[in-house]
Amino acid sequence: MFPKLPQSHPPGLSFKVINSFLGTGDLQRARQLIDEIPQPDLRSWTRLISAYTQHGFPKEAIKIYSTLKLRNIRPDNILILSVAKACALASDLVKAKEVHEDAIRFGFQSDTLLSNALIDMYAKCRNVDGARQVFDDICVKNVVSWTSMCSSYMNCGLLRQGLEAFREMGLNGVRPNSVTVSSVLPACSELRDVNLGRQMHGFVIRNGMESNAFVSSALVNMYASCIRIREAEVVFSNMSQRDVVSWNGILTACFLNEEFEKGLALFYQMRNEGVKPNTSSWNVVIVGCTQNGRNELALELLGHMQDAGLKPNQITVISVLPACTNLESLKGGKEIHAFVCRNWLIEDLKVTTALIFMYAKCGNLELSERVFSLMPIKDTVAWNTMIIANSMHGNGKQSLFLFREMLDAGIRPDSFTFIGVLSGCSHSCLVDEASLIFNSMSRDHSVEPDAEHFSCMVDVLSRAGHLEEAYEFIQRMPKEPTAGAWGALLGACRVYKNVELGRKAASRLFEIEPDNPGNYVLLYNIFVAAKLWGEASETRKMMRDRNVLKTQGCSWVQVRNKVYTFVVGDRNSMQNCELYRFLDEMSEKMRLAGYMPNTEFVLQDVIEEEKEDILCNHSEKLAVAFAILNVNGESSIRVFKNLRICGDCHHTIKFIAKVVGLQIIVRDSLRFHHFSNGYCSCRDFW
Numbered sequence: 147m148f149p150k151l152p153q154s155h156p157p158g159l160s161f162k163v164i165n166s167f168l169g170t171g172d173l174q175r176a177r178q179l180i181d182e183i184p185q186p187d188l189r190s191w192t193r194l195i196s197a198y199t200q201h202g203f204p205k206e207a208i209k210i211y212s213t214l215k216l217r218n219i220r221p222d223n224i225l226i227l228s229v230a231k232a233c234a235l236a237s238d239l240v241k242a243k244e245v246h247e248d249a250i251r252f253g254f255q256s257d258t259l260l261s262n263a264l265i266d267m268y269a270k271c272r273n274v275d276g277a278r279q280v281f282d283d284i285c286v287k288n289v290v291s292w293t294s295m296c297s298s299y300m301n302c303g304l305l306r307q308g309l310e311a312f313r314e315m316g317l318n319g320v321r322p323n324s325v326t327v328s329s330v331l332p333a334c335s336e337l338r339d340v341n342l343g344r345q346m347h348g349f350v351i352r353n354g355m356e357s358n359a360f361v362s363s364a365l366v367n368m369y370a371s372c373i374r375i376r377e378a379e380v381v382f383s384n385m386s387q388r389d390v391v392s393w394n395g396i397l398t399a400c401f402l403n404e405e406f407e408k409g410l411a412l413f414y415q416m417r418n419e420g421v422k423p424n425t426s427s428w429n430v431v432i433v434g435c436t437q438n439g440r441n442e443l444a445l446e447l448l449g450h451m452q453d454a455g456l457k458p459n460q461i462t463v464i465s466v467l468p469a470c471t472n473l474e475s476l477k478g479g480k481e482i483h484a485f486v487c488r489n490w491l492i493e494d495l496k497v498t499t500a501l502i503f504m505y506a507k508c509g510n511l512e513l514s515e516r517v518f519s520l521m522p523i524k525d526t527v528a529w530n531t532m533i534i535a536n537s538m539h540g541n542g543k544q545s546l547f548l549f550r551e552m553l554d555a556g557i558r559p560d561s562f563t564f565i566g567v568l569s570g571c572s573h574s575c576l577v578d579e580a581s582l583i584f585n586s587m588s589r590d591h592s593v594e595p596d597a598e599h600f601s602c603m604v605d606v607l608s609r610a611g612h613l614e615e616a617y618e619f620i621q622r623m624p625k626e627p628t629a630g631a632w633g634a635l636l637g638a639c640r641v642y643k644n645v646e647l648g649r650k651a652a653s654r655l656f657e658i659e660p661d662n663p664g665n666y667v668l669l670y671n672i673f674v675a676a677k678l679w680g681e682a683s684e685t686r687k688m689m690r691d692r693n694v695l696k697t698q699g700c701s702w703v704q705v706r707n708k709v710y711t712f713v714v715g716d717r718n719s720m721q722n723c724e725l726y727r728f729l730d731e732m733s734e735k736m737r738l739a740g741y742m743p744n745t746e747f748v749l750q751d752v753i754e755e756e757k758e759d760i761l762c763n764h765s766e767k768l769a770v771a772f773a774i775l776n777v778n779g780e781s782s783i784r785v786f787k788n789l790r791i792c793g794d795c796h797h798t799i800k801f802i803a804k805v806v807g808l809q810i811i812v813r814d815s816l817r818f819h820h821f822s823n824g825y826c827s828c829r830d831f832w
Contacts, residue, residue, distance in 0.1 A: 192225045199232040207232035208241050215248075223254045230263045234270035242271050246280065255283050262290045269298035274307075287318070293326040305333040309342070322349075324358040331364035335371035343368040347381075356384065363392040370399030390424050397427065401434035409434050425456050433465045441469035445478060458485065460494045467500040474786055474813075476508040477707065483517075495521070499528045506535030509784040509811045509818060526557055533566035539818040540828045542574025549583070559591055561599070568602035572609050573817055575831055580606040601630035608638030609831070613647050629658045636668050640675070648672040656688075663689065663696045701769035701787040705776045712772070715763040725771045736801050766795045766812060774806055782809035790814050800824050 191214060198207035211229045214221065221229075226249050233242040246264055254260050261284045268277035277298035284291055292315040299308030312330045315322055322330075327350060334343035347365055355361045362385045369378035378399040385392055393416045400409030413431050416423060428451040435444035448466050451458065458466075463486060470479040483501055491497050498521050505514040518524070518532045529552040536544040549567045552559065564587055571580035584603050587593045600623050607616035616635050620627045632651045639648035652669040659665065666689045673682035689696070702711040766787050773783040791814040803810045804824035812819045820827035 188219075188222055188225055191219075192222075192228050195225070195232060196228045199228070199235055202235075204232040204234075204236035205238075208236065208238065211245075221248065221252065223249075223257045223260045226252070226254060227260050227263045230260070230267040234263075234267040237271050239271040239273055239276075242267050242273070243276065246276065256285050258284060258286060258288060258291065262288075262294050265291065265294040265298055269294065269301045272302050274298050274302040274304060287320065289315075289320055289323050289326065292318075292320050293323070293329060296326060297329045300329065300333060305336055308333050321353070324355050324361050327355060328358070328360040328364045331361070331368050335364075335368045338372050340369070340372035340374055343372060344377075356381075357386060359385070359387050359389050359392065363389065363395055366392050366395035366399065370395050370402060373399075373403055375399045375403040375405060388419075388421065390421055390427060393421055393423075394426050394430055397430045397434075401430060401437070404438075406434055406438040406440070423454070423456075425451075425459055425462065428456060429459075429461045429465050432462065432469075436465060436468045436472070439472070441472045444469040445473075445475075457489070460491055460497055463491060463497050464500050467504050471504045471507045473709075474508050474784070475704065476505075476510060476784070477704075479504045479508055492520075493522065495523060495525060495528065499531050502528070502531045502535060506531075506538055509813055511535060511539045511541070511818075524555070524557070526552075526560055526563065529557055530560070530562045530566055533563060533570065537566050537570035537573065537817075539820070540570075540573045542570035542572075542576050545570030546576065546579055546583075559593065561593055561596065564593060564595075565598055565602060568599065568606060572602060572605040573828070573831075575610050577606055577610045577612065597625050597628045598630065600625060601628055601634060604631040605634035608634045609641075611638070611642055613638055613642060613644050617647055617650070627654070629655060629662070632658065633665065636665060640668050640672050643672070643675055645672055645676050645678070660692060661694055663694050666694060667696055697789065699765055699787065699789045701765040701785055703769045703773045703783065703785050705773060706778065710769070710772060712765045712768040714765050721772065721775060724775055725768055728771045728775060729767055732798065732802055732805065735805060736798070739801070741797070741801060764792060764795050766791055766814075767798060770799055770802060770810060770812070773810075774802070774808065777808065782811060784811045784813070787812065787814045790816055791819065796826065796830070800826055 191210065195207045195210050198204070198210065208229065211221075211225075211232075214225075226245060229245050230242070233245055245267070249255060249257075249260060249264060261280050264280045265277045268274070268280065277295060281287070281291060281295045281298075292311065296308045296311045296315070299305070299311055308330060312322065312326065315326070327346065331343070331346055334340075334346060343365075346368075350356055350361055350365065362381055365381045366378050369375075369381065378396055382388070382392060382396045393412075397409050397412055397416075400406070400412060410431065413423070413427070416427070428447065432444045432447050432451075435441065435447065444466055448458065448462070451462070463482060467479065467482060469475075470482065479501070486492050486497055486501070498517055501517045502514045505511070505517065514532065514535045518528065521528060529548065533545045533548050533552075536542075536548065545567050549559070549563065552563070564583065567583055568580055571577070571583070580603065584595065584599065587595050587599065600619075604616050604619055604627075607613075607619060613635065616638070620631055620635065623631070632654045636648060636651035636655060639645070639651060648669060652665055655662070655665040666685055670682050670685040673679070673685060688694075698713060700711055700713045702709050704710075766785060769785045769787075770783070773785060777783060791812055796819065799810055799812060799819075799821050801824065803821035810821040812821065817828070
């Protein structure tokens with residue numbers, strides 16, 4: 147049974163009893179006791195409102211205040227201050243304005259303590275005009291008043307105005323304290339204004355604030371944001387006490403400055419010195435790993451983070467998913483997806499968008515579409531990602547359909563939207579559709595085509611065999627044609643055996659990017675296909691003279707969490723005999739079915755039998771054979787290649803998919819190919 151207050155009780159007793167319940171967190175019982183009192187004093191109401199706010203129920207606190215107003219109870223300055231804090235926590239601008247009006251009506255506008263709280267209230271509600279009105283009405287502005295006003299500008303994104311208020315503070319003879327400085331320094335970080343940051347640093351030194359941990363941490367973060375690693379290190383090394391915030395600042399500085407090894411070493415040093423990394427610390431290092439190609443380490447650190455008892459958040463997930471994407475680790479991506487679902491992160495827009503891209507890059511477009519379809523809200527980035535995913539998989543018509551759906555949903559397309567749609571058109575021979583969309587960019591959507599959009603149109607025309615039209619399009623471009631435009635034309639000249647245009651495109655490419663081996667190889671292939679052995683030899687000699695090395699083709703496949711890589715003619719791989727026996731059997735079955743190897747793709751002047759042997763050794767065939775021999779009850783396999791798949795391999799894998807009854811997904815340097823039942827999703831157009 148709860149104790150009841152006696153019928154006759156002194157006010158002090160009621161306050162003590164109510165306060166005891168509030169101290170134990172029993173807000174409901176404290177409220178009941180207050181309701182039993184005929185005329186509770188203001189202290190009780192103030193304490194109750196403050197308690198609700200402190201326990202995370204600011205809306206309930208505001209309701210209590212509204213009840214008092216209905217009872218015509220006159221508040222004092224302390225009661226209004228407690229309600230102002232509740233409005234700040236709830237970010238309730240409507241109630242905030244009412245509280246401000248009450249402060250004026252009851253004559254508390256000259257109360258500096260209350261006014262400072264009102265400024266903070268408006269700042270939390272992101273209403274800088276209200277904060278400025280309160281600030282201007284203060285007769286005697288102290289350091290807290292000025293600091294609150296500076297913070298209000300910062301919270302509302304008005305960084306320059308916040309810095310100007312900081313300057314006015316000094317001109318008015320009010321000396322900023324460490325709280326002021328640490329609240330203003332982030333503006334220099336956001337603005338990337340290192341000169342202003344250095345001036346602030348000088349002020350800190352002149353006023354003896356360098357020993358303050360918050361100020362020093364803010365300085366480290368400022369230099370880190372401005373990519374000034376040396377200055378950040380000096381401040382950090384001179385700190386007498388380093389908290390986790392300062393460690394995070396120096397870690398950020400290292401990774402932003404591309405000093406990955408130093409950042410990683412500092413992270414381990416941080417742990418060795420007994421400073422426990424927080425979630426932000428782990429996120430910084432995981433991002434650093436993915437951005438520096440250390441994808442396996444990023445996933446390993448994710449495990450260590452969880453072992454340390456820290457729960458990954460949205461930023462962690464967004465940071466680590468690119469590691470799965472870069473590794474093409476579908477299994478790892480699915481595990482992270484499961485974590486997202488278990489922890490109710492699936493409604494986070496950035497998380498779901500990252501999942502869509504991960505699944506698409508790992509070769510599972512169906513799961514990308516499933517995640518996309520379940521999104522309650524889709525922004526431009528989400529639509530773009532799904533459009534680009536379909537383009538990667540050669541589904542140009544679906545990319546167009548999504549683009550039209552996006553417009554119907556009222557989502558405004560941006561530059562990346564059109565790159566995705568035009569790329570989809572290029573892989574699906576949708577020339578007329580691409581032309582209409584390209585011409586609509588500036589006319590209907592106020593998006594001016596840039597060099598990449600022009601390159602996409604050249605690619606559309608070139609892949610469709612309209613080489614002369616593509617060349618003329620390049621000549622008419624208002625911008626200087628990029629390597630992408632000339633490269634698209636050169637690649638199409640290889641497919642359609644146009645030697646003359648191939649020479650022109652290659653000549654321009656040798657000027658733009660003389661160290662790109664792919665351009666020399668394409669021109670060499672064009673000459674070989676045309677039996678122009680002399681010019682082919684000259685191209686090879688040009689590569690040698692310029693010390694340009696050809697990129698070696700390789701393919702890889704993941705089996706039971708391990709990646710196996712193959713190169714052409716690989717004789718050192720596991721199950722070597724079984725691989726070549728399997729491919730020999732497939733070749734024989736193809737011959738019996740009337741299929742013959744396409745030796746056109748052997749770019750060497752050797753006899754026909756040798757050409758067939760060379761074709762059998764191609765890396766993508768070896769990877770496919772290895773995956774099939776090691777399939778573990780799965781209905782599909784995924785193979786990845788760093789270069790474009792050759793025509794004979796494409797032809798052979800279609801046949802293999804039909805014979806073994808598996809779906810074989812191959813991603814080359816251009817797109818995904820889905821082989822099933824003797825057909826490829828690209829319809830032999832890529």
